[in-house]
Amino acid sequence: MEEGKHVISVRDLTKEFRGTRAVDGVCFDVARGRITGFLGPNGAGKTTTLRMLLGLIRPTEGTATLWGSPYRDLRAPARRVGVGLDGGAFVGGRTGRDHLRCYAPAVGCGPERMARLLSDVGLDAAADRPVAGYSTGMKQRLSLAAALLGDPELLILDEPANGLDPEGMLWLRQFLRAFAASGRTVLLSSHLLGEMEQTIDDVLLMRQGRLLFGGPLSGLLEPDERLEEAFMRLTRAGNGAEG
Numbered sequence: 001m002e003e004g005k006h007v008i009s010v011r012d013l014t015k016e017f018r019g020t021r022a023v024d025g026v027c028f029d030v031a032r033g034r035i036t037g038f039l040g041p042n043g044a045g046k047t048t049t050l051r052m053l054l055g056l057i058r059p060t061e062g063t064a065t066l067w068g069s070p071y072r073d074l075r076a077p078a079r080r081v082g083v084g085l086d087g088g089a090f091v092g093g094r095t096g097r098d099h100l101r102c103y104a105p106a107v108g109c110g111p112e113r114m115a116r117l118l119s120d121v122g123l124d125a126a127a128d129r130p131v132a133g134y135s136t137g138m139k140q141r142l143s144l145a146a147a148l149l150g151d152p153e154l155l156i157l158d159e160p161a162n163g164l165d166p167e168g169m170l171w172l173r174q175f176l177r178a179f180a181a182s183g184r185t186v187l188l189s190s191h192l193l194g195e196m197e198q199t200i201d202d203v204l205l206m207r208q209g210r211l212l213f214g215g216p217l218s219g220l221l222e223p224d225e226r227l228e229e230a231f232m233r234l235t236r237a238g239n240g241a242e243g
């Protein structure tokens, strides 16, 4: 297994949808053992970038690699990369436990680990109820459990904190910190900047398809500045000057 510093490398990544550049020549790396927050206003191009990284859509130009290879060339990718996009897609009539059961065999997850994951994400009591009756936060927890089934080295999560109550957010933050402290890597997008500020090590900030900043959180913030203020400073700069 490659043990390089960078788990994800994106170079000159571009995606055009019918002439619109959703992602425009983006370059960044994501370092191993760190939590990287993927930030930007609505429509900045975050999800499109993640989808290219995961081989769900093809770049118009450029490359996005994991451990030096495109996602499609990884061996057993579901064991190496845990993914939570779009809050998870669920069959409403299925129970939480059955949802995990559908994916567990493919990634070599046995019933004991599955039960432990359900307990870890706080779904013990609800595991045998249909997902249709779950709250948004419960679906987020189930989506995270599904991403963890293969005991991955890398977690890619799109808005994992949406709908979590304060206790759920604290739990998620502590969980992700412990995950990264064990040498594994997290890339997560979120609009919850207060929460992100307490969680992330590094920041990727996009706006209008371009990367405005990539680096340690401490390098983004000016003295005494909060992440929300830095976000506004950078994403509002130039507004009105462009067509």
Ligand SMILES: Nc1ncnc2c1ncn2[C@@H]1O[C@H](COP(=O)(O)OP(=O)(O)OP(=O)(O)O)[C@@H](O)[C@H]1O
Binding pocket: 017, 021, 022, 040, 041, 042, 043, 044, 045, 046, 047, 048, 049
């Ligand atoms: N399949 C598609 N067809 C056409 N345009 C698309 C498609 N997917 C995304 N776009 C456009 O690409 C741009 C970037 O969208 P994207 O979903 O990547 O942004 P985002 O940063 O994830 O936003 P949000 O924070 O709202 O989730 C938007 O203008 C969006 O309308």
